Amino acid sequence: MQKRSAKKDDTGSAATKKACMGTACDSKTSKPAAARVEEEDTTNVFSHDLDTLQCDICFMPFESQIYMCKNGHAACGNCCVRLQRKCPSCNESTGDIWCRAMEKILAGMTRPCKFKKHGCKHILSFSEIRTHEEETCRYAPYPCPFDGCAYTVTRLRDHMLECGHGPFFELDSLGPLCVLLYPDGDESVFLLLNGGDVPTGRSLSVVRLYPRPDEEYGAGAVPQQYTMLVEGDVPAGSLSLTFGTVQFVRCLKGHKRREFLFLPDARWGSSRTVTVNVTVYP
Ligand SMILES: [Zn+2]
Ligand SMILES: [Zn+2]
Ligand SMILES: [Zn+2]
Ligand SMILES: [Zn+2]
Structure with missing residues (x-):
């Protein structure tokens, strides 16, 4: 019994790196005993x-x-x-x-949800894994988005406040993100992302890390919208994005933005910082 469960765990962790497809051999055979034993021990694993x-x-x-x-x-x-x-x-x-x-x-190709030890009982097919584990699994904890902070927590807003990660609304041109927290009992954690994936400037976008939309609004939640107003120390005035859609991401790794506000290098001024006002609706 002990050996059986240990073997099962090995298979589970290997599945995070490699996918295996197995077909058990047919043991109902009329071949001689020696040959039969050999076949029973063989599994076709790719x-x-x-x-x-x-x-x-x-x-x-x-x-x-x-x-x-x-x-x-x-x-x-x-x-x-x-x-x-x-x-x-x-x-x-x-x-x-x-x-x-x-x-x-x-x-x-199926395997158990990687949050099985937190209580999730879902068996996922390959095509369900990403959406379930990254977005909808109710047992998935939230990794802190700050480089160098190894915490993975269930109450992300509390962690942000306790560790002094935010809220900040002033963004440095090379800072990867700002944490946006709103008062009045709003439990959400929004991030202002500062991407270096565009030439001659930076790309700003807003995502929500916490909580999962279905936890707060129930299934079929309508994505929130946001507006963004950026002010720097250059005299050219402010730059704004009117109504972007807040994407929900549980974990930033692998996140792909659908829209962003392009902020040219010249708009960062001599201080290389800007103040960003983000309003989220509803
Ligand atoms: Zn082709
Ligand atoms: Zn799960
Ligand atoms: Zn942290
Ligand atoms: Zn594709």
Whole structure:
């Protein structure tokens, strides 16, 4: 019994790096005893690099529909729409050929939720893993978004206040983020992200880390909207983004922004800081 549970755990942790597909051998055989024993001990295990199970274009794990061009370059449904059904590798049209076999393989690959030890009982197929563990699992704790802070907590706002992580509304041009906390009993933790992924400037966006939308509003929650007003010490006036959508992310790693306010280098002025006013609706 002891040995059995230890082996099960090993398989579980290996699954976070490699995905395995196993088929137990048929033990109902009429072969001689020696051959039968050998077959009973054999399991067909295929190990697979998880990178090959993600979209080559957006690098996200394949989730729902998978397509390919006539040259076999795979693309997720989102990328087909985003790139107007043109394969970026060969310029052929994509989105007409459906990779049903690949979808079937992914649907058959399952493992328990990684928050099993916190109480989650979900068994997830490959295509459900990212959304469940990153966004909807009710047992998932929240990692602190600050580099060098190793805390993973269930009450993120309390941690932010206790550790003096925020709130701050003044942003340094090279600071990766600001924590936005609002008073009046609002338990949410918003982050103002300062991205260096655009040339000749910075990209500002707002996400909500805590709590999960369904915890606060129930299933089918409508995403919140925000406006952003940026003021620096340059005389050119303020810069604003009117109504962006607050994306919910539990963990910043791998987060991809859908929209941002572009703030050119010149707008940061001599102090290299700006004051950002973010208003969240509702
Ligand atoms: Zn994609
Ligand atoms: Zn192609
Ligand atoms: Zn879970
Ligand atoms: Zn922290």
